[in-house]
Amino acid sequence: MQTTEEYKITDALAAFVEEWKDKPGNLIMILHKTQEEYGFIPRTIAIELGRMLDVPLAKIYGVITFYHFFKLEKPGKNQIAVCMGTACYLKGGEDLIKELENLLSIGVNSTTEDGQFSLEAVRCIGCCGLAPVLTVNGEVYGKLSTDDLPAVVAKYTE
Amino acid sequence: MEMVNIKLNGKPLQVKAGTSILKAALTDEIKIPALCAHDDLDAWAACGLCVCKVEGSPKMVRACATEVVEGQNYITHDPELQEIRTTVLEMILSNHPQECLTCGRSNTCELQSLAGDFGIREIPYEMDIKDIEADKSTPSIVLDPRKCVSCGRCALVCQQLQNVWALEFLERGHKTRIAPAGGVLLNESPCIKCGQCSAHCPVGAIYEKDETRKFLAAVRDESKHVSVQIAPAVRVALGEAFGMEPGTLVTGKIYAALRKLGADSVFDTNFSADLTIMEEGSELVHRIKNGGILPQITSCCPAWTDYMEKYANDMIPHFSTAKSPMMMQGVMTKTYYADQIGTKAKDIYTVAIMPCTAKKYEITRDDNMWASGEQDMDLVLTTRELARMIKAAGICFDCLEEEDADSPIGAYSGAGTIFGVTGGVMEAAVRTAYKLVTDNELEDLNVHAVRGMAGVRKGVVDFAGTDIKVAVAHGMAHVEEILNEVREAKAKGEEPPYHFIEVMACRGGCIAGGGQPYNTNDTVRAQRVAGLYNDDEKSVTRRSHDNPEIAKIYKDFLGAPMSHKSHELLHTKYQERPIYSK
Numbered sequence: 075m076q077t078t079e080e081y082k083i084t085d086a087l088a089a090f091v092e093e094w095k096d097k098p099g100n101l102i103m104i105l106h107k108t109q110e111e112y113g114f115i116p117r118t119i120a121i122e123l124g125r126m127l128d129v130p131l132a133k134i135y136g137v138i139t140f141y142h143f144f145k146l147e148k149p150g151k152n153q154i155a156v157c158m159g160t161a162c163y164l165k166g167g168e169d170l171i172k173e174l175e176n177l178l179s180i181g182v183n184s185t186t187e188d189g190q191f192s193l194e195a196v197r198c199i200g201c202c203g204l205a206p207v208l209t210v211n212g213e214v215y216g217k218l219s220t221d222d223l224p225a226v227v228a229k230y231t232e
Numbered sequence: 233m234e235m236v237n238i239k240l241n242g243k244p245l246q247v248k249a250g251t252s253i254l255k256a257a258l259t260d261e262i263k264i265p266a267l268c269a270h271d272d273l274d275a276w277a278a279c280g281l282c283v284c285k286v287e288g289s290p291k292m293v294r295a296c297a298t299e300v301v302e303g304q305n306y307i308t309h310d311p312e313l314q315e316i317r318t319t320v321l322e323m324i325l326s327n328h329p330q331e332c333l334t335c336g337r338s339n340t341c342e343l344q345s346l347a348g349d350f351g352i353r354e355i356p357y358e359m360d361i362k363d364i365e366a367d368k369s370t371p372s373i374v375l376d377p378r379k380c381v382s383c384g385r386c387a388l389v390c391q392q393l394q395n396v397w398a399l400e401f402l403e404r405g406h407k408t409r410i411a412p413a414g415g416v417l418l419n420e421s422p423c424i425k426c427g428q429c430s431a432h433c434p435v436g437a438i439y440e441k442d443e444t445r446k447f448l449a450a451v452r453d454e455s456k457h458v459s460v461q462i463a464p465a466v467r468v469a470l471g472e473a474f475g476m477e478p479g480t481l482v483t484g485k486i487y488a489a490l491r492k493l494g495a496d497s498v499f500d501t502n503f504s505a506d507l508t509i510m511e512e513g514s515e516l517v518h519r520i521k522n523g524g525i526l527p528q529i530t531s532c533c534p535a536w537t538d539y540m541e542k543y544a545n546d547m548i549p550h551f552s553t554a555k556s557p558m559m560m561q562g563v564m565t566k567t568y569y570a571d572q573i574g575t576k577a578k579d580i581y582t583v584a585i586m587p588c589t590a591k592k593y594e595i596t597r598d599d600n601m602w603a604s605g606e607q608d609m610d611l612v613l614t615t616r617e618l619a620r621m622i623k624a625a626g627i628c629f630d631c632l633e634e635e636d637a638d639s640p641i642g643a644y645s646g647a648g649t650i651f652g653v654t655g656g657v658m659e660a661a662v663r664t665a666y667k668l669v670t671d672n673e674l675e676d677l678n679v680h681a682v683r684g685m686a687g688v689r690k691g692v693v694d695f696a697g698t699d700i701k702v703a704v705a706h707g708m709a710h711v712e713e714i715l716n717e718v719r720e721a722k723a724k725g726e727e728p729p730y731h732f733i734e735v736m737a738c739r740g741g742c743i744a745g746g747g748q749p750y751n752t753n754d755t756v757r758a759q760r761v762a763g764l765y766n767d768d769e770k771s772v773t774r775r776s777h778d779n780p781e782i783a784k785i786y787k788d789f790l791g792a793p794m795s796h797k798s799h800e801l802l803h804t805k806y807q808e809r810p811i812y813s814k
């Protein structure tokens with residue numbers, strides 16, 4: 075989903091930019107702050123930051139996409155994170171992702187149109203014994219097969 | 233100049249201090265394999281193919297990014313290095329689709345040649361090809377990131393030489409890809425379609441849109457009169473595709489080849505370069521004499537125009553309203569020439585052979601490009617596409633007898649031909665504006681002040697007592713310096729620092745355009761530049777206003793420069809455009 079919502083630079087962010095503007099390494103710090111404010115990095119804000127800092131948008135996106143920490147999409151109300159650590163990968167983590175993409179009609183790192191679900195792939199979350207594993211809003215579901223997924227999703231569907 | 237003494241494989245060699253091992257080796261005809269290094273760019277040391285040994289040191293160094301050190305002996309080739317390089321190549325190939333047969337760079341690909349030279353027959357690693365769709369959104373170039381070998385050249389070109397920042401590496405590790413920021417397509421990005429990325433990419437990850445089939449279809453259509461024009465820069469570069477030295481002048485052979493390919497009439501963009509000078513030169517004189525907005529800035533480079541509309545649209549009032557030579561030629565073909573052969577605009581199919589990918593974009597850039605009532609230019613093919621068509625048609629280019637262009641819009645002056653080099657438009661304009669202002673002819677036609685390869689050149693030309701201040705910039709990244717001078721003067725309410733500014737997006741001008749034969753560097757640029765100056769020197773007429781066909785077109789059709797008819801057909805306007813259209 076391309077976010078069409080309008081976002082404005084918050085006062086807190088504006089003050090932060092002012093403070094960091096001329097310091098080395100400012101871009102990362104400012105992007106961190108941005109994510110703190112909005113939960114992700116809205117495109118309109120990235121464009122605005124580019125203007126304020128006189129940095130091309132291409133450079134900002136180079137940074138945002140380099141660090142997995144930064145999110146480009148507004149997280150859904152329910153955040154599904156599928157583990158892609160070695161154990162889970164070997165036990166079919168990728169199939170879980172594929173099936174969820176089907177069920178939700180979205181790709182990885184995106185959010186459903188109605189804002190209910192977002193899907194991401196994460197590194198080992200330390201429950202390898204239960205592989206393959208996913209979490210929804212932090213709640214862990216283990217030893218999953220693709221057949222279990224509709225039920226998991228249904229649990230969170232309003 | 234400080235020199236250092238080194239050894240290459242034991243053989244003593246003296247080179248300039250600060251030279252990389254890679255370039256030092258080349259001075260002795262030793263070629264170290266390299267995939268990411270490029271003469272136009274700072275070393276990025278991405279591919280690892282150029283590794284060399286330093287005698288007495290256990291470490292290997294990257295030859296492209298390591299400066300020579302006095303007294304050292306560098307081993308550039310030995311069986312162990314050969315093995316390492318083979319492994320590096322195999323690893324690159326394991327991430328590369330094996331689609332040479334249908335690739336835009338088949339036969340000219342640097343990776344393909346290396347794989348050939350190293351005799352790679354199988355890839356001992358698991359294949360892992362990115363799954364990304366090609367971006368065909370612009371009318372000019374195709375971006376196929378699956379084939380990208382992450383050499384970094386295009387990003388450096390787009391960011392450092394062109395200052396456009398359309399391309400950047402996104403993500404990391406094996407997901408790294410080259411793309412515009414923010415999930416937009418290239419056509420929605422700041423990209424100005426200059427194609428410099430495509431001219432620098434070593435592989436088929438960025439290439440010009442091939443439209444040769446449209447030409448073949450037009451030629452087969454009996455109802456169409458196919459009229460072709462060739463740009464100045466094509467004539468000093470096309471020969472390279474047939475093994476000739478860069479700069480070899482092959483104008484007459486190109487005319488002949490185009491007729492063999494089925495063109496019904498063959499004209500020369502240089503004719504319209506002369507026409508552009510008449511219009512743009514008159515516009516300049518008009519601005520100077522009537523207190524118009526100065527400086528006037530050239531508008532014949534569509535990549536520059538696109539850049540200005542996006543990044544510097546405060547300059548719109550400064551832009552010459554004269555269309556580019558290519559567009560003028562198109563509209564004259566579909567009006568003046570159509571009348572002469574008793575046909576209609578809609579029955580003529582206009583084709584331009586250009587050194588440039590941005591020209592593919594220009595022909596539909598706004599509704600002024602339909603001044604004849606039809607689309608004035610139907611098709612643009614780059615020099616590279618023409619080379620392929622000639623080869624596919626089995627034409628022996630070398631054997632072709634030279635032919636002449638057709639009348640009445642084919643003759644050109646030396647001023648028209650130097651449009652293809654940085655400073656050339658300025659020089660051509662000065663030759664004619666001088667006459668318009670002083671009513672005398674300029675004595676020394678070689679305007680040395682505006683020649684050369686410095687990114688920005690400034691000069692003063694004496695117009696019989698009046699100083700005309702001019703500036704030239706090429707390589708998009710150099711333009712801001714001059715524009716800022718103009719902006720500053722404006723802000724302070726001072727006299728404008730210049731009367732006339734020429735800008736070309738590509739380093740060296742169109743002779744090194746994004747659609748020219750590959751392997752362009754400053755040596756090749758110098759050869760092509762010399763080719764065009766040579767064409768100028770040996771021209772019978774060297775001033776646009778002396779071109780007899782120009783005199784005739786004004787007498788028979790246009791009236792005078794800047795006439796009502798000229799305005800309707802030969803001039804255009806500009807608009808602000810967002811840097812990101814999405």
Ligand code: SF4
Pocket residue numbers: 373389390394396397398399422423424425426427428429430
């Ligand atoms: S065509 Fe020019 S502006 Fe566009 S991506 Fe390539 S180098 Fe950048």
Ligand code: SF4
Pocket residue numbers: 379380381382383384385386387410429432433434435437438
């Ligand atoms: S697209 Fe071509 S030039 Fe750009 S990084 Fe990839 S291989 Fe290099």
Ligand code: SF4
Pocket residue numbers: 426532533534535536587588589590591736737738741742743744745746
């Ligand atoms: S300088 Fe010439 S080749 Fe380069 S973009 Fe401009 S018109 Fe095209």
Ligand code: FES
Pocket residue numbers: 157158159160161162163197198199200201202203205206207
């Ligand atoms: S690999 Fe999935 S929890 Fe460790």
Ligand code: FES
Pocket residue numbers: 265266267268269276277278279280281282283294295296297
């Ligand atoms: S050429 Fe030196 S690392 Fe690529």
